[in-house]
Amino acid sequence: xxxxxxxxxxxxxxxxxxxxxxxxxxxxxxxxxxxxxxxxxxxxxxxxxxxxxxxxxxxxxxxxxxxxxxxxxxxxxxxxxxxxxxxxxxxxxxxxxxxxxxxxxxxxxxxxxxxxxxxxxxxxxxxxxxxxxxxxxxxxxxxxxxxxxxxxxxxxxxxxxxxxxxxxxxxxxxxxxxxxxxxxxxxxxxxxxxxxxxxxxxxxxxxxxxxxxxxxxxxxxxxxxxxxxxxxxxxxxxxxxxxxxxxxxxxxxxxxxxxx
Amino acid sequence: xxxxxxxxxxxxxxxxxxxxxxxxxxxxxxxxxxxxxxxxxxxxxxxxxxxxxxxxxxxxxxxxxxxxxxxxxxxxxxxxxxxxxxxxxxxxxxxxxxxxxxxxxxxxxxxxxxxxxxxxxxxxxxxxxxxxxxxxxxxxxxxxxxxxxxxxxxxxxxxxxxxxxxxxxxxxxxxxxxxxxxxxxxxxxxxxxxxxxxxxxxxxxxxxxxxxxxx
Numbered sequence: 192x193x194x195x196x197x198x199x200x201x202x203x204x205x206x207x208x209x210x211x212x213x214x215x216x217x218x219x220x221x222x223x224x225x226x227x228x229x230x231x232x233x234x235x236x237x238x239x240x241x242x243x244x245x246x247x248x249x250x251x252x253x254x255x256x257x258x259x260x261x262x263x264x265x266x267x268x269x270x271x272x273x274x275x276x277x278x279x280x281x282x283x284x285x286x287x288x289x290x291x292x293x294x295x296x297x298x299x300x301x302x303x304x305x306x307x308x309x310x311x312x313x314x315x316x317x318x319x320x321x322x323x324x325x326x327x328x329x330x331x332x333x334x335x336x337x338x339x340x341x342x343x344x345x346x347x348x349x350x351x352x353x354x355x356x357x358x359x360x361x362x363x364x365x366x367x368x369x370x371x372x373x374x375x376x377x378x379x380x381x382x383x384x385x386x387x388x389x390x391x392x393x394x395x396x397x398x399x400x401x402x403x404x405x406x407x408x409x410x411x412x413x414x415x416x417x418x419x420x421x422x423x424x425x426x427x428x429x430x431x432x433x434x435x436x437x438x439x440x441x442x443x444x445x446x447x448x449x450x451x
Numbered sequence: 452x453x454x455x456x457x458x459x460x461x462x463x464x465x466x467x468x469x470x471x472x473x474x475x476x477x478x479x480x481x482x483x484x485x486x487x488x489x490x491x492x493x494x495x496x497x498x499x500x501x502x503x504x505x506x507x508x509x510x511x512x513x514x515x516x517x518x519x520x521x522x523x524x525x526x527x528x529x530x531x532x533x534x535x536x537x538x539x540x541x542x543x544x545x546x547x548x549x550x551x552x553x554x555x556x557x558x559x560x561x562x563x564x565x566x567x568x569x570x571x572x573x574x575x576x577x578x579x580x581x582x583x584x585x586x587x588x589x590x591x592x593x594x595x596x597x598x599x600x601x602x603x604x605x606x607x608x609x610x611x612x613x614x615x616x617x618x619x620x621x622x623x624x625x626x627x628x629x630x631x632x633x634x635x636x637x638x639x640x641x642x643x644x645x646x647x648x649x650x651x652x653x654x655x656x657x658x659x660x661x662x663x664x665x666x
Binding site for chain 2: 258259262268353357
């Protein structure tokens with residue numbers, strides 16, 4: 192069986208063409224990027240606003256309680272409701288993207304909110320004392336300080352989208368999920384497992400790249416690079432930064448604070 | 452509502468299956484994560500290794516993990532064991548870190564007091580460290596429970612029946628009521644899991660209430 196899968200994965204016929212692996216990978220990444228970008232445009236300003244003003248915290252709770260809704264259910268409900276209203280190819284694309292966006296708003300929102308919320312009040316006061324005004328504080332103090340959590344929210348959002356886009360093949364979306372859904376339907380385990388391997392590797396790769404971006408973008412003042420910090424301090428920064436499993440801290444904190 | 456009234460039997464049977472598929476991995480995952488989390492706490496070099504490894508496991512999309520399980524376990528594609536093992540992997544991935552951080556949250560002076568009173572090794576772990584880590588571990592368990600309940604529903608795509616069947620069947624046959632019933636049932640189940648964990652946490656940490664502190 193494994194030999195068959197390796198053969199499938201290494202055959203050039205598998206990779207080429209409009210429905211080949213390359214095309215599916217590009218599609219998958221395109222849907223994921225699109226959904227995360229739309230969700231980020233909505234969730235980042237909202238999270239900054241809630242975190243900065245401390246108003247409308249129920250928005251974060253609401254977003255978090257959305258997590259209990261099964262992804263699959265949301266996907267099917269929106270597809271049945273929106274699908275018939277749209278004609279052509281977009282009938283598959285739009286419902287899927289809408290659901291993906293709805294799904295990844297919570298991790299991004301709670302990441303941004305938790306990041307801004309966790310900024311040391313003394314730091315904020317110092318910024319005000321230096322004469323910074325509202326937006327300046329947000330831009331020059333709160334965003335850089337919140338960066339590790341903002342990025343881990345985005346990272347977990349991206350991974351969630353990659354996973355859910357796979358499932359969305361059931362409602363007709365393209366991408367790598369096609370191999371899994373079609374393979375299961377036709378009983379072709381070789382391409383099912385092959386597609387599953389590729390989508391897993393893609394997720395790992397994206398996670399790795401985002402971890403790298405996280406390391407590059409976060410201010411060295413936060414990661415405690417050179418200066419003589421305590422071992423514990425450095426370790427905590429490390430955990431918050433790159434070695435942390437994508438967005439788990441943001442997720443965990445979010446759901447817990449929601450329930451208490 | 453009419454659809455629901457005609458199908459209570461099916462819904463309960465699927466819900467029972469869902470409870471097993473989401474709940475059993477929660478217990479297994481906790482059992483595996485406890486020693487791993489302890490090790491991560493005990494040896495500082497183990498910590499980053501375990502955290503990165505669990506992060507990588509959590510990265511794998513659920514449908515892909517379900518589908519790849521037969522390859523790793525040698526099971527049949529439709530076997531329920533695939534789902535249980537895959538969900539256990541996710542649970543462990545989430546909990547290792549929680550357990551390590553929970554044990555780390557026990558204040559140093561408490562550990563010293565315990566040592567002064569003669570608590571050592573296993574007795575100190577089970578008598579002092581673990582009970583004090585319960586709130587943090589329970590919080591992680593609640594996150595895992597909610598996410599397990601949601602992920603398990605994806606298993607209907609590989610033909611393992613649980614509440615997710617209401618979703619796929621409702622979609623295939625254009626029965627909106629069935630999809631809504633599936634979503635509501637999943638949310639109710641997630642809330643039930645959450646409630647049970649909270650209750651057990653309360654029972655295990657009577658001192659939290661005695662202090663009037665927050666749960």
